[in-house]
Amino acid sequence: MKENLISKKELLEVMGISYGQLYRWKRKNLIPEEWFIKKSSYTGQETYFPKDKIIERIVKILSLKDEVPLDDMADYFTHKKINKExxxxxxxxxxxxxxxxxxxxxxxxxxxxxxxxxxxxxxxxxxxxxxxxxxxxxxxxxxxxxxxxxxxxxxxxxxxxxxxxxxxxxxxxxxxxxxxxxxxxxxxxxxxxxxxxxxxxxxxxxxx
Structure with missing residues (x-):
């Protein structure tokens, strides 16, 4: 099943976010490393993302960012085991x-x-x-x-x-x-x- 991809440039434009925000969220584990897909292009190398997943994730981050600290938000998106009954x-x-x-x-x-x-x-x-x-x-x-x-x-x-x-x-x-x-x-x-x-x-x- 082929993934529908979106380029980094297009993603930043569509979502109205900056390069810095995107990579800060990556460092905070809000966006998985494996979603950053490197592909060769005529300019050298371009970064792409699985379109549906990255857009849905960014929408969630933006909706939560004023209420939930980024470090806490990471617990929602990373699949860390929840041991509490x-x-x-x-x-x-x-x-x-x-x-x-x-x-x-x-x-x-x-x-x-x-x-x-x-x-x-x-x-x-x-x-x-x-x-x-x-x-x-x-x-x-x-x-x-x-x-x-x-x-x-x-x-x-x-x-x-x-x-x-x-x-x-x-x-x-x-x-x-x-x-x-x-x-x-x-x-x-x-x-x-x-x-x-x-x-x-x-x-x-x-x-x-």
């Missing part, structure tokens, strides 16, 4: 998920009042699956099982959950974003969920 009450009070999503997760896994961070990610994924057109219960059942079996991947960078279906058959799988994916014959994609973006969103809601 979170109560049901705290999760719901921060609006991370609806009570129904938390209840469904508990029915699949365990009834408790405290959760690890990866479990909150799964709750949020459940919420998104429930909103899919043509939703079926098997989408949640098999996806939760897959996520639980691969929980160590959930806080890595650029992780996607993809669900494909054919008649009554459904297969969920986890891939690195922008990986090339080939489906079995006659299967169609029924959802694609960016877990890394969900992780950022959860951190901003929980710890802001």
């Amino acid at each position: 979170l109560t049901s009450e705290y999760i719901l009070s921060k609006g991370v998920v609806q009570p129904s999503s938390l209840y469904i997760y508990k029915s699949f896994n365990r009834s408790t009042k405290e959760y690890e961070f990866y479990e909150v990610i799964i709750m949020s994924v459940i919420e998104r699956i429930l909103m899919i057109d043509g939703f079926k219960e098997i989408y949640v059942e098999d996806s939760v099982k897959m996520l639980m079996e691969n929980k160590s991947m959930l806080e890595e960078n650029n992780v996607m959950l993809i669900g494909i279906a054919k008649n009554e058959n459904f297969i969920p799988f986890i891939v690195k974003e922008y990986s090339a994916v080939a489906f079995p014959n006659n299967f169609k994609e029924v959802f694609k969920i960016n877990i890394s973006l969900i992780t950022e969103d959860i951190k901003m809601k929980l710890f802001n």
Whole structure:
């Protein structure tokens, strides 16, 4: 899957930011090193970025910069492990998920009042699956099982959950974003969920 790229010059113009701001955010780990893609050009070498991701990230930075110190903001965007256990009450009070999503997760896994961070990610994924057109219960059942079996991947960078279906058959799988994916014959994609973006969103809601 080919990435849609944007040059550094165009990015600065489109977003109305300076060279200094861009590289300060890089130093603060708000923008990952791997997003700075070097390519040869007639002038020597040019820097490009994955367009959709960098624009979305800069919009978030600009929206938060007057309220959240840059050093704290980095915790939202870097996939540092969150070791703190979170109560049901705290999760719901921060609006991370609806009570129904938390209840469904508990029915699949365990009834408790405290959760690890990866479990909150799964709750949020459940919420998104429930909103899919043509939703079926098997989408949640098999996806939760897959996520639980691969929980160590959930806080890595650029992780996607993809669900494909054919008649009554459904297969969920986890891939690195922008990986090339080939489906079995006659299967169609029924959802694609960016877990890394969900992780950022959860951190901003929980710890802001």
